[in-house]
Amino acid sequence: MIPNYPSWRVFIGFSICPILSGFILFLVPDFYDFFTNGRATAVHQYGFWGIWLYFILGLYGFLFFGIPASFLAWLYVKNKLYRKASSYALVFFSGGFAAHFWMLILSSLMGTEVSFENIFDFSSYKSFLFFSLGAFSSVFMACLVLPKKPF
DSSP: OOOOOOOOHHHHHHHHHHHHHHHHHHHHHHHHHHHHHOOOHHHHHHHHHHHHHHHHHHHHHHHHHHHHHHHHHHHHHHHTOOHHHHHHHHHHHHHHHHHHHHHHHHHHHHOOOOOOTTTTOSSSHHHHHHHHHHHHHHHHHHHOOOOOOOO
């Protein structure tokens, strides 16, 4: 008997990837500033509530990137991805490119001049940031929510 595919777990897991990305986006610079300049982080200032502050700020990630993340989550459920190298590669690249292109779309909608001539130019950290956050949060979530392939 083949077990049912955990569709809801996979969909919800990949849909909340932007929260994880937003959490990391605010956490890393705060701790970098602590180690380089000695400024207190939110954890140092507010204790346990500082961690919740990072999660609340992570909700901004879901606010801006929830649509492409939910669409990709639906595609992953539709294709019934399992834990294997090809699934991890697919999730890595699709999560990264979806975040990268969605940021370009949001930037152009907000009136920022976006050049589509060098769309794959990752020479600056700003271009590479959204790709890497989307890609690595997607792979991390894939390790947590994708089921093992049944025999």
